[in-house]
Amino acid sequence: MKLLKTDLQDVVIIEPTVFRDDRGWFFESFNEPRFHDELSKLGLPIPRSFIQDNHSSSQKGVLRGLHYQLAPHAQGKLVRVVSGSAYDVAVDIRKGSPTYGKWVGAELSAENHRMLWIPEGFAHGFVALEDNTHFLYKTTDVYSKELERSIKWDDPDLGIDWPAGADFIISEKDRQASPLKDADLPSLYTPGSTQALTLDIIGDSRGSLIALEKSSQIPFEFRRVYYIFGTQPEVSRGFHAHKDLRQLAVCVSGKCRMLMDNGVTKEEIWLDSPTKGVLINNLVWREMHDFSPDCVLVVFASHEYDEKDYIRNYKEFTNLVAAAAVSNEAV
Incomplete structure (x- = not known):
């Protein structure tokens, strides 16, 4: 072939x-x-x-x-x-x-x-x-x-x-x-971008339910789901980016502050409701701060765990972002 x-x-x-x-x-x-x-x-x-x-x-x-x-x-x-x-x-x-x-x-x-x-x-x-x-x-x-x-x-x-x-x-x-x-057209998927989502509630007098599946809410097939809980006071997490991985993060309980950095601009989003989510594309440096004691952060990931996909050094991350920008300009 x-x-x-x-x-x-x-x-x-x-x-x-x-x-x-x-x-x-x-x-x-x-x-x-x-x-x-x-x-x-x-x-x-x-x-x-x-x-x-x-x-x-x-x-x-x-x-x-x-x-x-x-x-x-x-x-x-x-x-x-x-x-x-x-x-x-x-x-x-x-x-x-x-x-x-x-x-x-x-x-x-x-x-x-x-x-x-x-x-x-x-x-x-x-x-x-x-x-x-x-x-x-x-x-x-x-x-x-x-x-x-x-x-x-x-x-x-x-x-x-x-x-x-x-x-x-x-x-x-x-x-x-x-x-x-x-025409009714699709948008370009852009590495280094994030998107805040409002998740649809299905509910009645008994309570509420939110269903997450591959759709406009999760625009990728997710192959791994994990959740973070019991984070100790004053502890921050993350401090990495991914080469290819895409994620959707939702706080199903409590709250935390998400800091996302695409190498050019930074954005903060509070995940403080199970109706809020943030879609994080690849080549985004992310940090998680200010976890409440009852915080449960659920993450849907496009791929299985692969340490080779992680970028854990911020300088390496900015170098990759700069190289990707030069490559896009040459297309």
Whole structure:
């Protein structure tokens, strides 16, 4: 498996290793550990696991797109063609992204065996170049009619260079899609950022309940949950950052003061109610102070414990933040 960069940093073309002999050919169409390893080599994030497969058949000229879904059912897609050929397009629609509104296209065919990885936050579409074109794609979330959105395929602000000379066949729903400027779009996930959340209460005369699950409240899959309690008076905790880990912190009892530092600005938030939470992305230095005697701080984490992910030296942290800023400016 070889990953080829495109003009959009997060979108990559995948060329599988094909073994051929006089009988025909064989290749692995998907290998999750190898896929993750190759993404890591390019410094790209590891996606959620694929949980749905789709298969479509299109005649020559059929154009489908540009489609995407909003959180909490945003979809990353790994796409390929197993019969015929198609011109496949991905568009960065993440507000705040340095490549917002940019697109990339690639020809996928049964002959070249190429695949395209399109992460969450990108719109996707394709046009069939041959009759009986079969298109397969794996998705990181299930289909949601309520959260499905479309952008007009020929939006002049995008200027997609679709193949010339085709008599496009387009569904009425896709013809009615919004232009990019009017579309309901996702925001860019930004390392070094925090977000205060108000958690929804489910309750009646008997009392209250708050349910936390992967949704708009926790915009990542959490793989570890831990809680801090019994902290002694005058003790502060934290004093570290994480390279990749993302967290949601909630005081389910008592209170504490959270100090968060992204290397440029600092922010304080009091967690003093079970209805308050703070979403802490990676590359945020965090400290926890002023624990009340009855404080129970619960933390939902995106990954299992890994000491190599910790940044425990503040100077090392600021150096990493500065290096990340230079890298973003170069994109």
